[in-house]
Amino acid sequence: MGRRTDDEGRPRRRRRTLSGRLVRGIDDRLGAASFTSKVLGKVFPDHFSFLFGEVVLYSFIVLVATGVYLSLFFDPSSHKVLYHGSYVPLQGQSMSAAYASAVDLSFDVRAGLLFRQVHHWAALVFMAAIVAHVARLFFTGAFRKPRDLNWYLGSTLLLLGLANGFAGYSLLDDLLSGTGLRIMWSVILSIPFVGPSLAFFAFGGAFPGEQIISRLFIVHVLIVPAAIAAIIGAHLAIVWRQKHTQFRGPRATEDNVVGSRLWPAYAARSIALLFGVATVLVLLGAFIQINPIWLYGPYDPTAATTAAQPDWYMGWLEGALRLMPPGHAVIFGVTIPNLFFPAVLLPGVSFVLLYAWPVIERRITKDRDCHNLLDRPRDRPWRTGLGAGVFTFYTVLFVAGGNDVLASELGLSVNAMVIALRVILIVLPVLVGLGVWKWCRDLRRADPPPDPETDAALERSDVPVTVGDDTS
Numbered sequence: 285m286g287r288r289t290d291d292e293g294r295p296r297r298r299r300r301t302l303s304g305r306l307v308r309g310i311d312d313r314l315g316a317a318s319f320t321s322k323v324l325g326k327v328f329p330d331h332f333s334f335l336f337g338e339v340v341l342y343s344f345i346v347l348v349a350t351g352v353y354l355s356l357f358f359d360p361s362s363h364k365v366l367y368h369g370s371y372v373p374l375q376g377q378s379m380s381a382a383y384a385s386a387v388d389l390s391f392d393v394r395a396g397l398l399f400r401q402v403h404h405w406a407a408l409v410f411m412a413a414i415v416a417h418v419a420r421l422f423f424t425g426a427f428r429k430p431r432d433l434n435w436y437l438g439s440t441l442l443l444l445g446l447a448n449g450f451a452g453y454s455l456l457d458d459l460l461s462g463t464g465l466r467i468m469w470s471v472i473l474s475i476p477f478v479g480p481s482l483a484f485f486a487f488g489g490a491f492p493g494e495q496i497i498s499r500l501f502i503v504h505v506l507i508v509p510a511a512i513a514a515i516i517g518a519h520l521a522i523v524w525r526q527k528h529t530q531f532r533g534p535r536a537t538e539d540n541v542v543g544s545r546l547w548p549a550y551a552a553r554s555i556a557l558l559f560g561v562a563t564v565l566v567l568l569g570a571f572i573q574i575n576p577i578w579l580y581g582p583y584d585p586t587a588a589t590t591a592a593q594p595d596w597y598m599g600w601l602e603g604a605l606r607l608m609p610p611g612h613a614v615i616f617g618v619t620i621p622n623l624f625f626p627a628v629l630l631p632g633v634s635f636v637l638l639y640a641w642p643v644i645e646r647r648i649t650k651d652r653d654c655h656n657l658l659d660r661p662r663d664r665p666w667r668t669g670l671g672a673g674v675f676t677f678y679t680v681l682f683v684a685g686g687n688d689v690l691a692s693e694l695g696l697s698v699n700a701m702v703i704a705l706r707v708i709l710i711v712l713p714v715l716v717g718l719g720v721w722k723w724c725r726d727l728r729r730a731d732p733p734p735d736p737e738t739d740a741a742l743e744r745s746d747v748p749v750t751v752g753d754d755t756s
Contacts, residue, residue, distance in 0.1 A: 324545070327546075328543050328544055329531070338558075339561055340413040343409045344410055354399055354403060358382070362494050365384050380582065382455060383458055386456045398570060404569075408597075409564075411595075414445055423671055426529050426658055427641065430654050435642055437522075438519065448509070455500055457582065464594055465583075469491045471623050471628060472486065474620075476620060476624070477618075531658050593685050599682040599686070600678045601627060603683065603684030606685065607709060608623075645667070663724075676712055676713040677713040680705060
């Protein structure tokens with residue numbers, strides 16, 4: 285086909301559509317085409333472990349979406365009401381407006397129970413993805429300069445996730461969450477000097493207080509989510525600015541990124557992961573029951589229940605409380621209650637060490653260089669062994685959070701289970717740490733020696749790259 289011409293034989297100009305003229309006009313003024321081209325050409329590594337961070341983001345999106353719906357029907361009030369909803373066993377009972385609205389959400393609001401359960405499952409997955417992401421950063425050395433700032437942001441995200449998770453399941457004022465709030469009241473009281481004042485300020489008076497639920501609601505739906513969103517945004521901006529870390533491989537150097545370009549390969553994979561995470565969470569919420577508060581009943585300060593554990597991410601604190609030997613300490617005439625050590629000191633030391641780890645390792649190794657290539661866990665046996673021992677320590681605490689259930693299932697006494705877990709808490713982390721350290725050393729020694737010819741070949745420009753090679 286020849287070129288179209290007008291009546292005088294001149295080439296006919298192609299007419300631009302309205303959208304085309306709009307796009308061209310914006311580009312003429314802002315130069316957006318080159319920026320968009322650069323953005324779409326951004327390269328991301330293909331290793332599966334980098335997806336943990338995306339699972340954090342996508343589960344947070346599900347949390348926000350379901351949380352907005354739930355907030356439309358939830359009444360964050362401690363005011364006492366009589367229940368007259370659809371759940372017959374509770375009809376006519378006195379309970380807080382918060383608990384009554386949560387039961388109504390479960391039985392009388394369309395899709396309310398589905399949204400409640402999806403929201404709860406999303407919180408569990410959100411915390412699990414954060415822990416997995418932090419573990420990946422630790423064991424591969426991704427916290428080293430220049431990414432130590434992102435390590436601090438990730439540690440803060442973990443801390444905020446713990447706080448918001450506790451605030452979320454404490455809002456419902458059922459027997460289980462009320463028991464958790466009583467424990468929190470006691471923990472705050474155990475803080476020397478300022479404990480009583482802090483407890484009365486938080487709860488609005490003596491336990492159970494009249495304002496704790498409304499204050500937790502503001503913290504849960506406004507303050508902490510806004511902080512989490514800001515941290516995730518800052519984290520992504522820093523990753524974008526610094527480029528991504530990557531494992532050693534063909535053509536992977538400290539100065540480039542080898543992997544898939546943002547468009548279309550990585551974007552398609554990331555969007556598929558978003559829909560996959562959302563689908564799994566909806567299926568979990570639809571078919572697997574979680575937190576059936578109508579079975580627990582409203583909170584009663586005179587009642588208690590057995591086989592009660594918090595959500596998994598708070599299990600290590602529960603276990604620390606259960607394994608702590610009885611007694612208190614007196615320091616310079618000041619009495620330190622028993623609860624202070626497992627519930628305040630242990631979490632405080634844990635997060636201080638977590639924040640300080642980049643500085644600690646830098647002082648140990650004297651390594652102050654910038655690193656864009658990741659370590660394999662075997663490449664740093666001492667770090668991997670230490671991390672494995674620490675994870676074992678907190679895993680034993682998590683198991684101890686259900687010591688009454690374990691004792692019942694195994695036919696043992698709870699006291700015998702507590703003694704056994706105390707011994708395991710001291711011995712097992714050391715054994716696991718040493719075992720992993722030796723295993724990594726053996727694996728590293730078994731690695732084939734470097735081949736100069738292969739290394740030279742990998743540096744040549746004719747070595748194929750997976751999809752893209754970002755050196756910008």
